[in-house]
Amino acid sequence: MTIFPLPANTPRSFYRGAGRIAGFRGIPSTDDPYYPEDWVASTTSRYGAAPAGLTTLPDGRSLAEAIAGDPVWWLGERHVAEHGADPAILVKLLDAGERLPLHVHPDRRFAAAHLASPYGKTEAWVVVSAEPDAAVYLGFARDVEPDELSRWVADQRIDQMLDATNRVQVRAGDAIVCPAGLPHAIGAGILMVEVQEPTDFSVLLEWEGFAIDGPANGHLGLGYDQALGCVDRSGLGAERLAELHRARRPTADDRPGVRRLFPELADEFFAAERLRPDPVSELEPAYSVVTVTAGDGTVTSEHGPPVPVKAGDTLLVPYAAGWCTLRGDTTAVRCKPSL
Incomplete structure (x- = not known):
């Protein structure tokens, strides 16, 4: 797994x-x-x-x-x-x-x-x-x-x-x-x-x-x-x-379906992203915790089987999962350490 x-x-x-x-x-x-x-x-x-x-x-x-x-x-x-x-x-x-x-x-x-x-x-x-x-x-x-x-x-x-x-x-x-x-x-x-x-x-x-x-x-x-x-x-x-309380400004480096949360002063401590597939949310390899806040969808990892998800689910994603994608009519919050 x-x-x-x-x-x-x-x-x-x-x-x-x-x-x-x-x-x-x-x-x-x-x-x-x-x-x-x-x-x-x-x-x-x-x-x-x-x-x-x-x-x-x-x-x-x-x-x-x-x-x-x-x-x-x-x-x-x-x-x-x-x-x-x-x-x-x-x-x-x-x-x-x-x-x-x-x-x-x-x-x-x-x-x-x-x-x-x-x-x-x-x-x-x-x-x-x-x-x-x-x-x-x-x-x-x-x-x-x-x-x-x-x-x-x-x-x-x-x-x-x-x-x-x-x-x-x-x-x-x-x-x-x-x-x-x-x-x-x-x-x-x-x-x-x-x-x-x-x-x-x-x-x-x-x-x-x-x-x-x-x-x-x-x-x-x-x-x-x-x-x-x-x-x-x-x-x-x-x-x-x-x-x-300021919203993070979008940048040219933002991945599809991913919006960085929190102002820059949080960056030395942690990071969080709001995931809204458009049509997918692309997640780079990283240890992370995903909380599905609405809807349902599927998370697919580079090195494992797809995982169906729904509102209220919490997922632990290790670095070894590789690149992941979230698909579906869903919204999630992804939290990860800051490097």
């Missing part, structure tokens, strides 16, 4: 979903709302809860074990030369049944200094569906002083924190980058594909009303005095905010 259709992989979380992942993927729903994420092709475990989050392949191996056994087959020589046997991305489906708490992810410099990791957690979102007036909160709208932020967090002054952030309304098809360090929250009523650096590092600025002990578990074991040092407290102006 050279293309791997993957079942849902849903570690338990502390915020609630609304059943959108089950509906989207066409799988049985559960009465327990605390499974709002599907970690797709994951070699990353939930922070402090390994092995939760890791993907298991159909043959029973973990994806991490399989890649370690033959990294060039999975990732390609160029990727292995740059990153070793690490895919360097994590992809999720995320169903916000309630507004997520305001939180922040450390950047690579902070992670290297305090968390012994080469990766921070810059992430980006591709909105699959959104209820009317759904929104995300992205960055502070004004400069915030260190003592002010510390008081907000210690006293859980949530209204003041939210009032100081930028509220960005979203709709299906939007693509937004959230650089590490920016305080952010995903509002209720959104289903998205999220691509990020391969960590589960989060510092909670808000925890009141959520099923988590923020003072004990919200600071990555660093204590809040140190953990809040990863927060970008500068005001995010309209021009910078628009840059994070």
Whole structure:
């Protein structure tokens, strides 16, 4: 097999979903709302809860074990030369049944200094569906002083924190980058594909009303005095905010049926493409994760049998699949590491 259709992989979380992942993927729903994420092709475990989050392949191996056994087959020589046997991305489906708490992810410099990791957690979102007036909160709208932020967090002054952030309304098809360090929250009523650096590092600025002990578990074991040092407290102006939400301009190098997503500032972390066959979408050899967001079609690889796909399917495509094509009346999002 050279293309791997993957079942849902849903570690338990502390915020609630609304059943959108089950509906989207066409799988049985559960009465327990605390499974709002599907970690797709994951070699990353939930922070402090390994092995939760890791993907298991159909043959029973973990994806991490399989890649370690033959990294060039999975990732390609160029990727292995740059990153070793690490895919360097994590992809999720995320169903916000309630507004997520305001939180922040450390950047690579902070992670290297305090968390012994080469990766921070810059992430980006591709909105699959959104209820009317759904929104995300992205960055502070004004400069915030260190003592002010510390008081907000210690006293859980949530209204003041939210009032100081930028509220960005979203709709299906939007693509937004959230650089590490920016305080952010995903509002209720959104289903998205999220691509990020391969960590589960989060510092909670808000925890009141959520099923988590923020003072004990919200600071990555660093204590809040140190953990809040990863927060970008500068005001995010309209021009910078628009840059994070800007559509990628087409180029002469674009392949048929493929449109690059996210502005250039995401390129050092990951890449994502929207696939709309015209009449096909041509995919160069690359380790990638494909989420089919609408319709149905067929993926054909250079070195394997055709794979029928439909909305809600998630596929893992190794480098060894070679050139691939997507055909049919369908739309998909392809996420891959950046080189």
